Amino acid sequence: MSVEMEQLAETWQAHSKERQLSRQREPGRINQIALETQRAWPGFDGVAQRAEDGTQNMGCNQSCAGRLGSLWQVRSGAVPAMIEVVAKLGRGPVFLAGEMLECVITFTNPLSPASTSASSEMLAWASAQIHCQFHASENRVALPPSDGSKHDVQAENETVFVPNRGERGQCILSTPPKILFCDLRLDPGESKSYSYCETLPIDGPPSFRGQSVKYVYKLTIGCQRVNSPIKLLRVPFRVLVLHGLKDYQCPQDEAVAPSNPFLEEEEGLKKDSRLADLATDLLMAATSRRSLHLYNISSSRGKVGTFCIFKTVYKIGEDVIGTFNFSGDIPCLQFSVSLQTEESIQEEFQRRRGQPVSFSTHARHQEACLHTGQSSFSLPIPLSSTPGFTTNIVSLKWRLHFEFVTSGESAGTCLVRGSQPEAVTWTGVEQIEVDTFSWDLPIKVLPTNPILASYVSQFSSTNSITI
Numbered sequence: 001m002s003v004e005m006e007q008l009a010e011t012w013q014a015h016s017k018e019r020q021l022s023r024q025r026e027p028g029r030i031n032q033i034a035l036e037t038q039r040a041w042p043g044f045d046g047v048a049q050r051a052e053d054g055t056q057n058m059g060c061n062q063s064c065a066g067r068l069g070s071l072w073q074v075r076s077g078a079v080p081a082m083i084e085v086v087a088k089l090g091r092g093p094v095f096l097a098g099e100m101l102e103c104v105i106t107f108t109n110p111l112s113p114a115s116t117s118a119s120s121e122m123l124a125w126a127s128a129q130i131h132c133q134f135h136a137s138e139n140r141v142a143l144p145p146s147d148g149s150k151h152d153v154q155a156e157n158e159t160v161f162v163p164n165r166g167e168r169g170q171c172i173l174s175t176p177p178k179i180l181f182c183d184l185r186l187d188p189g190e191s192k193s194y195s196y197c198e199t200l201p202i203d204g205p206p207s208f209r210g211q212s213v214k215y216v217y218k219l220t221i222g223c224q225r226v227n228s229p230i231k232l233l234r235v236p237f238r239v240l241v242l243h244g245l246k247d248y249q250c251p252q253d254e255a256v257a258p259s260n261p262f263l264e265e266e267e268g269l270k271k272d273s274r275l276a277d278l279a280t281d282l283l284m285a286a287t288s289r290r291s292l293h294l295y296n297i298s299s300s301r302g303k304v305g306t307f308c309i310f311k312t313v314y315k316i317g318e319d320v321i322g323t324f325n326f327s328g329d330i331p332c333l334q335f336s337v338s339l340q341t342e343e344s345i346q347e348e349f350q351r352r353r354g355q356p357v358s359f360s361t362h363a364r365h366q367e368a369c370l371h372t373g374q375s376s377f378s379l380p381i382p383l384s385s386t387p388g389f390t391t392n393i394v395s396l397k398w399r400l401h402f403e404f405v406t407s408g409e410s411a412g413t414c415l416v417r418g419s420q421p422e423a424v425t426w427t428g429v430e431q432i433e434v435d436t437f438s439w440d441l442p443i444k445v446l447p448t449n450p451i452l453a454s455y456v457s458q459f460s461s462t463n464s465i466t467i
Contacts, residue, residue, distance in 0.1 A: 083121050083186065084108040085233055086464045087221055092454030093237040093461055096279055096447065098202035098245050101130065103235065105221055106193040109186035123184040126223035127161045128196045129177040132204055132239075133216045135169030140212040140358075141393065142351045143170075161230065163220035172215075173204045180221075196221075206241040206447075208386045210343045211358040213394045223467060233465040238457055240447035241389055244282050245275065283446055287315050299406055299437050303328035307402075312441075315448040317383045320400065323376040326369060333434060334405040336366040339379040341386075342397045349393050361401075370407075383456045387447045400441040408433035 086106045095101055105128070109121050136143055164171040180194045196219075208215045219235040290310045297304040305326035314320060320339060326332050343358040362385055365377040379400075388396050409432065447453075454461075 082110060082466050083123065084110055084464060084466055085221065085223060085231075086462065087219070087233055087235045089235065089237060089461045092451060093457045093459035094450040094453040095200055095237060095239055096245070096276070096450050097200050097204055097206070097239055097241045098275055099450070100197055100199050101219065101237070103128070103196045103219060104193055105180060105196060106191055107184060107186060107223075108191040109188055111188040113188040115188065119188070121186045122226060123181075123186075124224045124226050125182045126180040126184070126194075126221065127177050128180060128198075128219060128221045129161070129163045130175040130198055130200070130217065130219050131163050131171050132173035133164060133167050133169045133214075133218070134172045134205075135214045135216070136393070137212050138351075140351050140355065141345055141349055143349065143393075161222040163218075163222065163232070165232070167218075169214070173201055175201070200239060202245060204239065204241070205391050206386055206389050207238040208389070208394075208396065210386075210394065210396070211360070212343055212345055225467065231465060231467040233463060235463045236459050238453070238459060240387065240450060240453065242279050242282060242447050245279060280449065283315055283448065286446060287311070287313050287318070289313070295441070297324075297328070297332075297402075297404065297439070299330055299404070299435060301406075301408075301435065302330045304330045304332050304404060304406055309441075313444045313446065314381055315446050316381050316385055316387055317448050317452060318381055320379045320381065320443065321376065322400070323374065324369070325374050326372060331370060331407045332372075332404055333370050333407055333432075334366070334368045335375075336364065336403045337377050337379065338365075338401040338403075339363040339381065340399055340401050341388075342399060344395050344397075346393055346395070381445060383448065383453050384458065385445075387445045398443050398445040400443060402439040402441070404437055404439075406435045406437075408435055 084107070086108070088104050088106075090102055090104060105126070107123065107126070111119075161177060163174070163177070175198050178196060178198070180196065181192075184192065186192065205215045207217055217237055217239050219237065221233040221235070222230050223233075224230045293309050293312065295307045295309075297307055305324055305328045307322060307324055309320075309322040322337070324335065339362045341360045341362065343360070345355070347353075362382055363379040365379060367375060367377075369375055386396060388398055390396075
């Protein structure tokens with residue numbers, strides 16, 4: 001900032017409080033400040049011209065002072081001009097690994113062309129890249145030292161685009177960066193949009209936030225003004241992994257298949273559509289099969305009953321339904337069923353040998369069932385949950401966890417008959433010996449249609465930043 005600008009700043013700050021009092025007792029004082037400022041900086045010609053007009057009323061003086069302040073702030077750099085950057089995922093924030101991600105990025109100069117301080121804005125460049133960040137709990141996971149350098153902040157003179165700068169953990173996966181533009185000029189009120197398309201790596205891990213590890217996917221857009229630090233706009237999204245898509249190859253005869261001559265469709269979109277159709281077919285074939293599975297429920301003292309379930313493979317968003325038949329010799333007083341995930345660290349990465357597995361409960365049903373012949377439950381699998389998967393560090397499995405409370409006596413002794421001869425009253429006993437045992441039934445949970453999962457996603461399809 002020049003010496004004249006520093007003097008101007010001191011003059012303006014010294015009179016900031018006095019201007020408020022001047023509006024009440026000395027209206028002409030504002031005009032005097034404007035004239036002093038015009039002498040120190042001739043750029044305020046319009047303000048000085050209005051200040052010399054002695055016929056202005058109080059409202060005009062206030063307008064003059066406001067314009068004087070806004071011009072000083074813009075021209076001195078106290079309030080720099082801005083460019084709005086908006087990134088929008090057209091289809092939603094959830095994708096299958098192997099699908100194509102498309103994001104429309106819009107750069108806007110928000111100043112109105114009629115503004116007195118309006119001017120064109122310049123951006124040196126903008127680039128975009130997808131990366132996956134891996135973060136592990138130091139108390140549970142022992143990782144080898146990372147070879148990559150750690151970037152915490154963006155240096156003022158840094159011109160290298162590092163999308164994971166300042167992020168926690170390690171970048172385990174990234175796509176090649178793509179340049180959106182170089183030397184972009186935006187006139188006041190002008191907007192320009194760019195489309196970024198990239199195929200998500202099919203061999204990457206799914207999005208996951210567990211107790212021991214986290215896998216987080218982001219699309220990072222970097223842009224830079226001339227002689228300014230790089231600004232990063234991060235767009236988080238979710239990735240679902242379906243095993244079987246990796247080996248998929250487009251049939252050779254599809255090139256000669258009949259098509260609609262009135263529709264223009266890019267080859268990438270065709271392949272993406274075929275991939276989505278294949279995923280739907282694979283999920284439908286895996287989860288639509290139904291067969292009766294019967295399990296005997298027995299304790300050390302005898303049979304309690306049977307449990308019936310019609311399938312053990314589900315998609316996220318479906319309900320797990322099962323029925324009980326308590327026809328055994330041992331009375332069941334109460335049962336509970338929990339839908340749980342089991343997060344286990346591979347042995348070579350465990351912090352302590354034999355460390356316990358982490359469990360998370362997503363739904364639970366509990367019921368008192370004494371003298372109940374049959375019962376059932378329905379547990380929804382949340383759309384926001386992660387399907388089962390395995391990597392070289394962690395594995396996630398699903399299960400139904402059952403807990404049964406049985407009586408140590410026969411069912412008849414669990415009731416007491418009242419002493420009144422004219423009426424029969426049955427009441428529960430105050431104390432009873434019970435036995436408790438548990439049982440785990442593994443199930444398989446697969447992903448679902450990513451469009452359906454987008455409706456309950458915690459991520460927004462639109463993200464923005466002002467630079």
